[in-house]
Amino acid sequence: GQNIDQPTEMTATEGAIVQINCTYQTSGFNGLFWYQQHAGEAPTFLSYNVLDGLEEKGRFSSFLSRSKGYSYLLLKELQMKDSASYLCAVMDSNYQLIWGAGTKLIIKP
Amino acid sequence: DGGITQSPKYLFRKEGQNVTLSCEQNLNHDAMYWYRQDPGQGLRLIYYSQIVNDFQKGDIAEGYSVSREKKESFPLTVTSAQKNPTAFYLCASSIVLAGGADTQYFGPGTRLTVL
Numbered sequence: 161g162q163n164i165d166q167p168t169e170m171t172a173t174e175g176a177i178v179q180i181n182c183t184y185q186t187s188g189f190n191g192l193f194w195y196q197q198h199a200g201e202a203p204t205f206l207s208y209n210v211l212d213g214l215e216e217k218g219r220f221s222s223f224l225s226r227s228k229g230y231s232y233l234l235l236k237e238l239q240m241k242d243s244a245s246y247l248c249a250v251m252d253s254n255y256q257l258i259w260g261a262g263t264k265l266i267i268k269p
Numbered sequence: 270d271g272g273i274t275q276s277p278k279y280l281f282r283k284e285g286q287n288v289t290l291s292c293e294q295n296l297n298h299d300a301m302y303w304y305r306q307d308p309g310q311g312l313r314l315i316y317y318s319q320i321v322n323d324f325q326k327g328d329i330a331e332g333y334s335v336s337r338e339k340k341e342s343f344p345l346t347v348t349s350a351q352k353n354p355t356a357f358y359l360c361a362s363s364i365v366l367a368g369g370a371d372t373q374y375f376g377p378g379t380r381l382t383v384l
Contacts (some may be wrong), residue, residue: 164311193372202359203312207303247311255370256327259311 162186164260166248171236171266180233180242180246180263187207188253194222195247203247206233237269241268272296274375275360280349280381282354290345290379292360300370301343302361303327303335306378312359314337318343319365355383 163185172178174254191210195203209215209231210223221234233246245262252258273294282288294301304312306366314327318337332351337343343362347354357380361373 168309190374193337200357200378201381205372205374208372249312251370254310256317257312259313261309261311 162250162252162258164258165249166246166249166260166263167262169264171268172235174238174240174267174269176232176238177236178238178265180248180265182231182233182248182260184231184248184250184258184260185227186250186252186258190253191227192222192231193222193249193251193257194250197245197247199244201237205233205247216241238267240267240269246260252265270325273360273362273374275379276377277356277379280378280379282301282383284383285349287348288348288381288383290347290358290360292343292345292376293341294343294360294362294376295341296362296374297340298362298374299340299365300363301337302363302373303333303343303345304359304361305329305356307356315345319370354381356381 166182194206197203207222214223219236224231245264247262248260249257276291302317303315306312313329315333316335318324324337334346359378360376363373364371
């Protein structure tokens with residue numbers, strides 16, 4: 161079966177750095193996506209990785225290792241507004257997205 | 270402004286009633302999708318469409334129906350056959366690349382509650 165695993169909840173301090181991990185087992189691989197979702201709102205696109213390595217975009221970076229079936233999202237200089245759920249999704253061989261349950265990130269002052 | 274709109278934001282339905290959720294996009298995207306989101310679970314695909322007048326079942330299509338008469342519109346009907354319809358429903362769209370689908374962009378969602 162297809163499976164995406166990520167921690168249910170994480171807590172971090174304002175101004176700090178946090179790494180959210182995602183491991184996956186899917187039928188084929190056509191890229192990995194990270195989305196941010198504030199409570200009661202729609203997911204918004206953060207990043208896309210299809211090749212191994214690190215993609216940096218401002219305070220957010222995303223890393224992919226296809227051989228390990230592993231990705232992480234790195235958030236630097238945390239702000240209170242970063243409190244949200246972070247969703248990991250993999251595009252499988254049929255170009256359908258397989259979604260993790262999301263990681264709820266709590267930022268404390 | 271380009272984007273995806275869903276209406277209504279909140280919807281209440283009595284058991285046994287059908288209800289239709291609206292999704293409109295002006296991004297000129299070919300593909301549109303419907304997902305449902307339940308607490309503690311990943312998004313689950315209900316239906317998707319990559320071209321007008323054609324759509325495919327997703328993982329949990331039972332109790333739902335869709336139509337795609339226009340490129341901009343992809344309404345979802347939740348029928349009385351859906352046993353547990355209370356959920357947050359999300360519509361998304363994307364362009365379709367030669368090698369497959371691209372990044373999906375989401376509407377604001379409709380929260381459906383069955384009373």
